[in-house]
Amino acid sequence: MEMRSKEEIEIGRDITATLTPLSFCLHTFYLHTNCSACFSSLPIPNPNPNPNPYSLFYCSPPCSAALSPLHHSSAERHLPPFAHSSDLCTALRLLLSHRPTSSSRLAGLLSNRHILTSLSVHDDVSERISVGAGAMAEAIAKQRGIPNDDAVLEEATIALSAVLTNAVEVHDNEGRALGIAVFDHIFSWINHSCSPNACYRFVLSSSHSEEAKLGIAPHLQMNGSRVSISSSEFAKGGLGYGPRLVVRSIKKINKGEEVTVAYTDLLQTKAMRQSELWSKYRFVCCCKRCSALPSSYVDHALQEISAITCESSGSCSKFLKDMADRRLTEFIDDVILEYLSVGDPESCCEKLEEILTQGLKEHLEVIEVKPDCIFMLHPLHHHSIKAYTTLASAYKVCACDLLSVDSETDINQLKAFDMSRISAAYSLVLAGATHHLFNSESSLIASVANFWTGAGESLLSLSKSSGWSMCVNLGLVIPNLASAMKFKCTKCSLMDRFRAGMLNGQIKSADFENVSNEFLHCVSDITQKVWGFLISDCQFLQSCKDPIISSWLMSTKSSSTVDVEVCVNKTNMCYTNESENSVSMCHEQTLADHAVACIFQLGVHCLAYGGLLASICYGPHSHLVCHVQNVLEHEKNFVLYSH
Numbered sequence: 001m002e003m004r005s006k007e008e009i010e011i012g013r014d015i016t017a018t019l020t021p022l023s024f025c026l027h028t029f030y031l032h033t034n035c036s037a038c039f040s041s042l043p044i045p046n047p048n049p050n051p052n053p054y055s056l057f058y059c060s061p062p063c064s065a066a067l068s069p070l071h072h073s074s075a076e077r078h079l080p081p082f083a084h085s086s087d088l089c090t091a092l093r094l095l096l097s098h099r100p101t102s103s104s105r106l107a108g109l110l111s112n113r114h115i116l117t118s119l120s121v122h123d124d125v126s127e128r129i130s131v132g133a134g135a136m137a138e139a140i141a142k143q144r145g146i147p148n149d150d151a152v153l154e155e156a157t158i159a160l161s162a163v164l165t166n167a168v169e170v171h172d173n174e175g176r177a178l179g180i181a182v183f184d185h186i187f188s189w190i191n192h193s194c195s196p197n198a199c200y201r202f203v204l205s206s207s208h209s210e211e212a213k214l215g216i217a218p219h220l221q222m223n224g225s226r227v228s229i230s231s232s233e234f235a236k237g238g239l240g241y242g243p244r245l246v247v248r249s250i251k252k253i254n255k256g257e258e259v260t261v262a263y264t265d266l267l268q269t270k271a272m273r274q275s276e277l278w279s280k281y282r283f284v285c286c287c288k289r290c291s292a293l294p295s296s297y298v299d300h301a302l303q304e305i306s307a308i309t310c311e312s313s314g315s316c317s318k319f320l321k322d323m324a325d326r327r328l329t330e331f332i333d334d335v336i337l338e339y340l341s342v343g344d345p346e347s348c349c350e351k352l353e354e355i356l357t358q359g360l361k362e363h364l365e366v367i368e369v370k371p372d373c374i375f376m377l378h379p380l381h382h383h384s385i386k387a388y389t390t391l392a393s394a395y396k397v398c399a400c401d402l403l404s405v406d407s408e409t410d411i412n413q414l415k416a417f418d419m420s421r422i423s424a425a426y427s428l429v430l431a432g433a434t435h436h437l438f439n440s441e442s443s444l445i446a447s448v449a450n451f452w453t454g455a456g457e458s459l460l461s462l463s464k465s466s467g468w469s470m471c472v473n474l475g476l477v478i479p480n481l482a483s484a485m486k487f488k489c490t491k492c493s494l495m496d497r498f499r500a501g502m503l504n505g506q507i508k509s510a511d512f513e514n515v516s517n518e519f520l521h522c523v524s525d526i527t528q529k530v531w532g533f534l535i536s537d538c539q540f541l542q543s544c545k546d547p548i549i550s551s552w553l554m555s556t557k558s559s560s561t562v563d564v565e566v567c568v569n570k571t572n573m574c575y576t577n578e579s580e581n582s583v584s585m586c587h588e589q590t591l592a593d594h595a596v597a598c599i600f601q602l603g604v605h606c607l608a609y610g611g612l613l614a615s616i617c618y619g620p621h622s623h624l625v626c627h628v629q630n631v632l633e634h635e636k637n638f639v640l641y642s643h
């Protein structure tokens with residue numbers, strides 16, 4: 001099955017009603033902090049972080065009244081504690097109202113039971129289904145007072161397979177995966193694409209759902225064969241409560257075109273996406289992006305490793321590059337894992353910057369690969385993007401740690417200010433790099449919206465840091481704060497567009513292109529003035545000529561041989577060792593007067609643009625748009641009305 005558009009749909013439109021799930025369950029970790037019925041935060045979290053998974057907590061009497069009967073009548077209370085998990089509970093709750101049909105579908109949802117449990121592929125998924133279905137069958141038999149026979153096991157296997165095939169992780173506004181939910185065919189028949197034309201968002205609150213026009217319809221023709229499924233076999237509409245979901249277009253969709261969403265992270269390489277889709281769902285994605293030959297620009301960039309050989313005649317094989325890629329993956333994953341478990345942000349920053357700056361040389365010597373080869377990550381390699389994300393956050397943590405230890409000492413304050421400055425620079429590099437990819441792959445809109453918003457907040461917070469007074473005291477910079485904060489951007493219509501987008505979340509493709517060009521022009525201009533200041537003392541960032549991608553040179557140049565070059569639209573990106581920025585660390589009068597103003601303006605632009613993108617992909621009333629609006633509202637005396 002698949003879903004197709006009933007009519008031509010513009011970018012940025014809700015194409016389903018607000019759907020309620022057929023079944024759902026919180027992950028055990030959130031049982032004491034979130035309402036089990038609507039997933040919103042509990043007004044008073046349960047003090048016991050390991051509550052009994054058999055007794056649930058609710059945010060309100062209506063939520064309790066809604067879920068309690070389902071919870072008590074499903075067999076979940078008979079599950080042994082070791083087997084108690086959100087997927088098993090979701091499957092048991094689903095079985096309360098629906099039974100599998102002869103086609104192995106449950107409530108019309110594909111179970112993929114035979115493919116997922118095929119004896120020829122024995123892996124984590126088949127093991128999970130076999131153990132889980134066994135525990136479910138036992139619980140079902142107890143609940144119904146019947147023998148635990150093959151028929152019960154088959155029912156349990158189909159239900160669990162259907163959940164693993166169709167359930168989505170429910171995220172809250174902070175991006176935490178709170179639990180899982182299964183929706184009816186309107187959502188569950190939407191197939192995957194690595195270049196999808198739609199995305200979905202969750203609505204977590206106990207309020208009732210509002211109706212919206214349905215822009216898509218089921219299409220039962222797949223692989224040339226007509227599939228017949230009677231309407232009595234599938235569920236229409238959900239429970240009427242629970243975490244809700246809305247599907248929204250992120251591209252213009254033609255009438256009759258298939259509607260697709262992403263089942264995986266689109267900033268991964270093709271190999272990583274394919275491997276995840278195979279292990280979770282057992283299909284090989286043949287979407288346009290995956291089938292492109294040669295690979296799409298984005299896929300090429302995300303996996304590009306440059307082998308720089310010191311001998312002019314030297315060249316490195318694909319085999320060596322793949323080996324380097326594996327070593328880099330191990331190294332970066334280990335550094336991030338160590339940071340997350342041990343919590344030493346300074347060491348994490350040092351190690352990541354070393355690999356970004358120097359590439360992989362000593363690490364490959366261990367496996368006796370040509371010692372004259374240095375393997376460098378491309379600035380748009382998915383590891384580089386992961387590293388920028390981690391660095392932006394780790395430097396911020398370093399700053400907070402310094403201030404929490406001793407915020408009185410000048411030297412600590414100044415060091416913390418430097419850490420915030422570098423964190424803001426990394427968040428700008430991250431937004432610029434992913435924006436560059438977004439230019440070629442517009443389905444990356446949600447990631448880019450988040451990254452521009454993050455960069456905006458980081459820069460605004462830097463512009464208001466008390467650390468500026470430290471700089472004044474130490475004679476490094478003399479910002480004219482009063483005048484610096486007063487400005488109005490006369491060069492772009494971004495703020496008006498953001499406000500219009502907030503009203504209806506809709507923008508025409510041509511208008512979007514115009515406002516994006518204006519935005520890039522403005523931020524490029526402002527960035528030129530402060531980039532030298534933001535990256536001062538950071539060896540890796542000093543090699544990045546310009547984080548706003550339109551002017552980056554797409555070649556990993558070094559004094560030695562370059563064996564890779566990727567070009568797009570005649571605009572390229574590169575890292576350089578030359579310092580070509582117009583201002584560097586605070587010695588110039590221009591910067592002294594305008595650093596704060598420029599960083600402030602840059603922050604406001606990034607925030608408004610992130611908000612505009614968010615209004616397209618998440619909708620005008622979404623959390624991210626409201627958040628951006630609140631921050632900008634707070635600044636409006638400076639941003640909109642000052643002269």
Ligand SMILES: C[S@@+](CC[C@H](N)C(=O)[O-])C[C@H]1O[C@@H](n2cnc3c(N)ncnc32)[C@H](O)[C@@H]1O
Nearest residue numbers: 001110165166188189190191192193281283285
């Ligand atoms: C949520 S269901 C989507 C609807 C499903 N096609 C149906 O008939 O009900 C997910 C399953 O659909 C199939 N599927 C989804 N996207 C696919 C794709 N791009 N290529 C091949 N199979 C896909 C896989 O079997 C996957 O496990």
